[in-house]
Structure formats: structure tokens, C-alpha cells
Amino acid sequence: MNRKQEALKRLTAIGKRVVDDIKNNRFPALEIPSRSVDNIIYDTKLRQYILGDEKIVRNAKNIKHLRAFTQLLWIAYFSKELLKNNKTSTLRDIYYSAQAYHVDFEDQDESDEMITELESIIKMPREDFNIYPEERSAIFGDLTIEYTVPGYEGKTLVLTTHPDGVMIGPALTTANFIKTSADKVIVIEKGALFTRFIEEKVYEKYKSILIATAGQAPRSTRYLIRRLNRELGLPVYIFTDADPWGMHIAMVIISGSANAAHVTDLVTPDAKWAGVWASDIKYYKLPSDPLTEIDIKRLYELKEDPRYNEEIWKREIDEFLRIKKKSEQEAFARYGLTYIVDKYLPTKLKEMEK
Amino acid sequence: MNRKQEALKRLTAIGKRVVDDIKNNRFPALEIPSRSVDNIIYDTKLRQYILGDEKIVRNAKNIKHLRAFTQLLWIAYFSKELLKNNKTSTLRDIYYSAQAYHVDFEDQDESDEMITELESIIKMPREDFNIYPEERSAIFGDLTIEYTVPGYEGKTLVLTTHPDGVMIGPALTTANFIKTSADKVIVIEKGALFTRFIEEKVYEKYKSILIATAGQAPRSTRYLIRRLNRELGLPVYIFTDADPWGMHIAMVIISGSANAAHVTDLVTPDAKWAGVWASDIKYYKLPSDPLTEIDIKRLYELKEDPRYNEEIWKREIDEFLRIKKKSEQEAFARYGLTYIVDKYLPTKLKEMEK
Numbered sequence: 078m079n080r081k082q083e084a085l086k087r088l089t090a091i092g093k094r095v096v097d098d099i100k101n102n103r104f105p106a107l108e109i110p111s112r113s114v115d116n117i118i119y120d121t122k123l124r125q126y127i128l129g130d131e132k133i134v135r136n137a138k139n140i141k142h143l144r145a146f147t148q149l150l151w152i153a154y155f156s157k158e159l160l161k162n163n164k165t166s167t168l169r170d171i172y173y174s175a176q177a178y179h180v181d182f183e184d185q186d187e188s189d190e191m192i193t194e195l196e197s198i199i200k201m202p203r204e205d206f207n208i209y210p211e212e213r214s215a216i217f218g219d220l221t222i223e224y225t226v227p228g229y230e231g232k233t234l235v236l237t238t239h240p241d242g243v244m245i246g247p248a249l250t251t252a253n254f255i256k257t258s259a260d261k262v263i264v265i266e267k268g269a270l271f272t273r274f275i276e277e278k279v280y281e282k283y284k285s286i287l288i289a290t291a292g293q294a295p296r297s298t299r300y301l302i303r304r305l306n307r308e309l310g311l312p313v314y315i316f317t318d319a320d321p322w323g324m325h326i327a328m329v330i331i332s333g334s335a336n337a338a339h340v341t342d343l344v345t346p347d348a349k350w351a352g353v354w355a356s357d358i359k360y361y362k363l364p365s366d367p368l369t370e371i372d373i374k375r376l377y378e379l380k381e382d383p384r385y386n387e388e389i390w391k392r393e394i395d396e397f398l399r400i401k402k403k404s405e406q407e408a409f410a411r412y413g414l415t416y417i418v419d420k421y422l423p424t425k426l427k428e429m430e431k
Numbered sequence: 432m433n434r435k436q437e438a439l440k441r442l443t444a445i446g447k448r449v450v451d452d453i454k455n456n457r458f459p460a461l462e463i464p465s466r467s468v469d470n471i472i473y474d475t476k477l478r479q480y481i482l483g484d485e486k487i488v489r490n491a492k493n494i495k496h497l498r499a500f501t502q503l504l505w506i507a508y509f510s511k512e513l514l515k516n517n518k519t520s521t522l523r524d525i526y527y528s529a530q531a532y533h534v535d536f537e538d539q540d541e542s543d544e545m546i547t548e549l550e551s552i553i554k555m556p557r558e559d560f561n562i563y564p565e566e567r568s569a570i571f572g573d574l575t576i577e578y579t580v581p582g583y584e585g586k587t588l589v590l591t592t593h594p595d596g597v598m599i600g601p602a603l604t605t606a607n608f609i610k611t612s613a614d615k616v617i618v619i620e621k622g623a624l625f626t627r628f629i630e631e632k633v634y635e636k637y638k639s640i641l642i643a644t645a646g647q648a649p650r651s652t653r654y655l656i657r658r659l660n661r662e663l664g665l666p667v668y669i670f671t672d673a674d675p676w677g678m679h680i681a682m683v684i685i686s687g688s689a690n691a692a693h694v695t696d697l698v699t700p701d702a703k704w705a706g707v708w709a710s711d712i713k714y715y716k717l718p719s720d721p722l723t724e725i726d727i728k729r730l731y732e733l734k735e736d737p738r739y740n741e742e743i744w745k746r747e748i749d750e751f752l753r754i755k756k757k758s759e760q761e762a763f764a765r766y767g768l769t770y771i772v773d774k775y776l777p778t779k780l781k782e783m784e785k
Contacts, residue, residue, distance in 0.1 A: 163630075164630060164768055164769075165626060165627075165630060166768060167623040167761070169623070169759070169761045170623065170761050170764045170768060171764075172761075173718055173759075173761050173762050173763070173764035173765050174764045174765065174767070174768060176718055176764075176765035177764070177765050177766060177767055209623070209626070211621065211622055211623045212622065213569065213595070213596075213622050213645070215567065215598050224594060226594055226630075227630075228594070228632070229594050234592055234593070238588055238592060238593075239588070239592075239593070239597045239598065239602070239603070240578060240580055240582070240583050240600075240602035241567070241597065241598040241599065241600030241601065241602045241603050242567075242597075242598045242600065243593045243595065243596075243597055243598065244569050244593070244595040244596045244597065244598060245595065246594075246595030246596065246622075246626055247594075247595065247626060248593070248594035248595045249593070249595050267565065268565055268566065268567050268600075269521040269523070269524065269563070269565045272519060272563070272600055272601060273519075273524075276517075276518060276519060276580075276581075278582070291567070364527055364530055405523070405527075407521070407523045407524050407526075407527050408527050409527070410524045410525075410527035410528040410530075410531070411527050411528065411530035411531050412531055413528070413531055414518055414520065414524060414528060415518075
């Protein structure tokens with residue numbers, strides 16, 4: 078059973094529970110994992126935030142629960158329709174679609190919240206019931222995929238066909254992986270560097286699948302990275318700018334976010350932040366800018382964050398605070414446009430593979 | 432001669448002029464079109480901003496000119512190297528690369544300014560000398576292209592191969608158009624709607640090439656839209672959110688920006704803003720939000736802008752100010768996810784084709 082079928086099954090189960098309650102003259106009720114702060118726990122073994130055992134019960138008997146209960150059921154219904162009709166949607170679409178059904182949401186925050194609740198009940202990310210993010214990132218590399226979306230079922234394609242890269246949207250996220258000659262995945266924060274890596278044939282020279290996140294990785298990209306790691310057994314190396322925000326782009330791919338503690342399919346705990354490190358700024362004498370007050374405040378926040386408990390993160394946070402500087406990936410261009418590919422990348426990969 | 436060869440020729444001409452001056456014991460000097468406000472003129476025939484005839488002369492004899500003169504020559508040299516070596520770059524890369532040559536730029540603004548100056552001298556956009564924007568948008572449709580970038584020379588491909596769309600980067604921007612069954616180009620502001628249009632087979636039903644700008648269209652995307660319009664003779668219809676910012680996304684594709692008055696290859700004056708109009712909000716009873724103060728201020732600015740002189744723009748600006756509302760493209764979801772494709776789009780296209 079594939080994930081979409083599994084999601085369909087779980088959504089149907091919610092409806093069945095409600096109908097059964099009604100048939101048996103009971104007020105329908107649903108158990109929902111609590112997402113309050115005290116139920117969000119950092120799991121050191123899974124290396125990500127998860128929800129604890131606290132539940133809340135939403136009962137149609139309670140007039141105060143009725144509005145949220147209806148909203149939740151409608152979201153579950155609408156998601157089931159999306160799956161059945163092979164349509165995808167976005168958080169924003171859902172908010173507007175509710176109006177067609179006269180289901181009232183105060184604003185998009187309220188409908189987003191209900192979608193999150195549905196994720197926590199069926200324990201699957203919303204991408205599995207066809208609600209995708211608006212943002213897109215890109216992929217390139219010797220990976221043969223087979224599409225499963227309508228009109229493209231069974232079509233296979235190699236992801237080196239377009240030298241500018243292919244968008245990561247609903248179709249790619251749900252494609253089957255057929256084969257690859259790559260032995261690693263390289264994730265890059267900046268689109269321009271992704272283009273440079275393609276031009277310099279990093280995918281051949283270092284047998285890699287390249288992914289550009291274009292800033293914080295959208296959820297479907299994190300989902301795809303996890304799949305490449307799990308299904309193909311490929312190690313994942315992440316390259317970002319050398320600043321607290323770049324660090325955190327890597328961390329969210331590795332350990333997820335507290336916001337998504339209720340879903341566990343978006344993280345890649347074995348992925349590695351390969352650079353650009355604070356210590357690289359000094360070692361490579363990179364052009365740099367002084368850290369701003371906001372950068373420094375952010376670093377102190379990260380110091381308190383349980384995800385940043387491993388040695389490398391602690392060391393680099395301290396180094397940032399010591400040198401009070403940050404650099405961008407493009408800063409390597411001071412040694413020529415290809416230095417980052419010819420020198421920095423192989424050095425780092427060797428270090429990582431140790 | 433293709434555009435890259437033409438750019439190479441013009442860059443070489445700059446160097447030759449300087450060398451000739453030196454050989455003849457003259458201080459080298461260059462004439463540069465003035466980009467001061469009073470030399471930026473709205474050309475009603477070309478329907479875009481252009482530069483007037485004012486020139487400034489930069490002369491190596493003048494010690495105050497020497498720094499900028501050197502910077503400009505270095506940018507021209509570096510661009511020539513990019514072209515010769517088939518490498519692409521970005522504004523930011525250029526700033527950092529200068530350090531490898533000990534050419535001093537105070538900050539990236541200063542190097543950006545010199546690149547703009549070079550564009551104005553050789554009268555070609557920087558994409559022609561391989562300096563591309565960081566941002567990427569996407570394309571999908573029945574268009575067969577032939578790549579010209581190294582490693583892909585002569586490879587042809589149809590842009591329907593990836594149902595999530597293909598990135599518009601240096602390779603696609605410079606590809607040759609071989610054939611298409613499309614009879615129009617539809618440009619869409621939002622990535623999610625682009626996905627919806629692909630899922631609903633808009634490219635087949637309305638024989639169209641689809642482009643997602645993802646906000647303000649990056650320059651290389653505007654360049655590509657112009658090429659589709661000029662080389663294939665395809666009309667271009669632009670769909671944005673119904674607010675002053677969406678309007679302006681359309682306008683910049685159509686008439687360019689004052690900032691780029693010195694290059695004329697980035698505009699598509701015959702492209703049409705097809706919606707979502709202010710008048711559509713009322714006609715389709717779309718869910719809407721009140722205009723903010725900033726929105727309203729922006730509308731009064733647009734009223735003064737010569738690009739907004741045509742009837743449709745004036746009418747829609749006035750309508751926005753009258754109803755004081757704005758809507759998003761996704762607002763059509765209130766009539767079901769496919770309403771925008773089944774009803775709104777064909778109505779609009781019919782209206783446009785009149």
C-alpha cells in the first residue's frame with residue numbers, strides 16, 4: 078500500500094468513527110494529540126522533536142467544541158476528496174475552498190491550525206493527503222525516477238535532462254526512485270551555487286544528486302531528502318551560508334522543527350551540516366561581514382536549543398560568537414569561481430566521510 | 432552571430448579602444464550614457480523607459496575618475512572571461528570575485544552599479560555576458576528546445592517532460608526554440624496556481640506555454656518571455672493577484688522598470704495583464720481583504736506613472752480605489768479548485784483575444 082492509499086485509509090477511519098458514534102446514539106468524539114508546549118519533547122534517540130502522550134478529547138456534545146469539530150471533519154473530508162480525485166492543493170487554497178462549503182474559518186491561521194491537527198491525528202504529513210507548500214526548490218543529478226501522478230504514470234526520466242534543474246513539486250515528491258549512480262546527496266542553500274555546481278559537473282565528479290533549497294527548505298523538499306536518504310541509503314551533506322540562519326536551514330533538514338513535532342516523516346537525522354562553518358571563515362580567510370545584534374541573539378537562542386547539543390554545533394556556535402563574523406557561500410569566489418568546487422568541496426567531503 | 436558572440440565583440444571593442452588610446456599616448460576615456468533621473472525618458476512608442484542622449488565621459492586623466500574607470504574595465508574583462516569560458520555568474524559572485532584580482536569595491540552596491548554601467552555601454556543586458564539573477568522561476572508546456580550550454584549542445588527536449596516544471600536558468604534562457612503547438616503564453620504569479628494549471632492540463636486545453644514567475648519575474652524570465660513573444664509570435668497573458676503589487680508584476684514584464692531603462696531587451700510591450708482585475712473582485716464576488724494604507728499609497732504612485740497611462744490600467748486603479756479591496760488568485764477556490772481553469776480562464780482569454 079502506498080502512502081496515499083494509507084492516508085486515504087486513515088482519513089476514512091476518522092469518518093467511520095464519527096458515523097459509528099452517531100449510529101449508536103453517542104455524541105461523536107475524537108482524541109487529538111496535544112501540541113501544547115509541555116507536550117513537545119526532544120527525543121534524543123530519534124534526534125527530533127516529538128509529541129508526548131497527552132491527548133485532548135474533542136466532543137460534539139460540548140457546544141464549545143462544535144465549531145472546531147466541524148472544521149476538522151470538513152478538512153478530513155476535503156483531503157479525502159483531494160486524494161480520490163488526484164488533485165493537489167495548498168494551505169491557502171484550503172482556506173478559500175472552505176467558503177464554497179460554507180465552513181467558517183476566521184482567517185487562514187485557523188484553517189492551517191486544523192490541517193496541523195489532522196496531521197497529528199493521522200500521523201502523516203499533509204503532503205500525504207495532497208496539501209503541498211507554495212514554495213518550490215530544485216533538483217539535478219543522475220537519478221532515474223518514475224512518476225506516479227495522473228497523465229505521467231509509469232513515465233521514467235533521468236534528472237539530468239535539464240541543465241537548469243527540475244522543480245520539486247507534487248509530482249517529484251511522489252515519484253518512485255528507479256536507479257542512480259550517485260553515492261551522496263548534496264544540498265545547497267543558494268540557487269546560484271546550485272547552477273555553479275551543475276556547470277562544474279559536481280554531479281559527475283563527486284557522484285552526487287544536487288538539491289537547491291533556495292533558503293529554508295520547503296517541507297516537500299525535506300520529505301524528498303529523507304526519502305533519498307532512507308530508500309537509496311545515500312548520505313546527505315548540507316552546504317549553507319556561514320551564519321546562524323544557514324546553520325538552522327541545515328538543522329531543520331536534519332532534526333525538523335518544533336512546529337512539526339507531530340509528524341516524523343520530514344527529518345533526516347543522519348544528514349550532516351558540511352559547511353560553511355564559522356571555523357571555515359578563519360581557515361579559508363573568507364571575506365566576511367560582522368554579525369549583527371540579531372545574529373548574536375539568534376546564536377544564544379540556538380545554544381539553548383536541545384537540537385544543538387552535539388559537539389559540532391556547540392563548537393561552531395562558540396566560534397561564531399568568538400569571531401563575530403559571518404560569510405556567504407559566494408565568498409569563495411575571491412579565490413576564483415571554481416575554487417569552491419575544486420578545493421573546498423572535496424576537502425569537506427573527505428572530512429565528512431571520515 | 433548569436434548574442435553571446437555579439438556581447439563578446441562589444442566587450443572586446445571596449446578593451447581595444449582603451450589600448451588604442453594608450454598606444455597613441457592619449458589618456459583612455461569612455462563615453463557612458465547618463466542614467467541620471469533627467470535622462471530617463473518614457474518612450475510612448477516603445478512603451479518603456481529608455482535613456483535620453485546625455486552622456487558622461489569617464490577619463491583616466493582625471494584622478495577622480497580613475498577608480499571607477501578601473502572597476503569598469505575589470506568588470507568588462509571579467510565578463511569577457513565568463514563568456515570565453517562558458518561560465519555563468521551572479522551579481523554577488525562578481526563582488527566577491529573582484530577580491531581575487533585586488534579590485535576594490537566598497538560593497539556590492541558599487542559592483543552592481545558598474546555592471547549596470549557596462550550594460551548601458553554595450554547596450555545589452557547582463558544575461559548576455561553571463562551574469563544571471565539568483566532567483567529562478569519555472570516553465571512548462573509543449574515547446575521543444577535545443578540547449579546551447581556546454582555538455583548539452585544540440586540536445587533537444589520538450590518542456591512537458593517534468594510535471595512539476597523546469598527551472599528557468601542560464602541554460603533555458605539561451606536555448607533555441609525548435610517547435611511548439613502552443614498559440615499563447617500564460618504567465619502566472621503564484622507557484623501553486625502554476626501547479627494547478629499543469630494538473631488541469633491548461634497547456635493542452637488552451638494550447639499554452641505556462642510560466643510561473645513566483646512573485647516579481649526575475650530578469651532572465653522577462654527575457655525569456657520576450658523571446659517567446661518575438662521569436663514565436665505568441666501572445667502573452669499575465670495573471671496576478673488583484674492588488675497593486677500584482678498589477679506591477681504584470682507591468683514590469685510589459686514595460687520594464689526605470690532601473691533598466693538602459694537595456695531594451697527585457698520588455699514585452701504587447702503582453703497583456705489578463706487579471707485578476709479589481710473589477711473581477713466585484714464581478715466574481717471574490718473573497719477579499721481591505722486595501723492597506725500602503726496599498727493605497729502605492730495605487731496613487733502608479734496613477735502618476737507614465738507606464739500606467741493606458742485605459743485599462745487607469746480604470747482598474749480607479750476601481751481598486753473605489754472598492755478599497757484586494758484579492759488573491761487562490762480566492763477563486765471558493766467556487767471549487769478547478770473553477771479558475773474551467774470558467775474564469777476561458778472567459779478571460781476570449782476577452783483578451785478580442
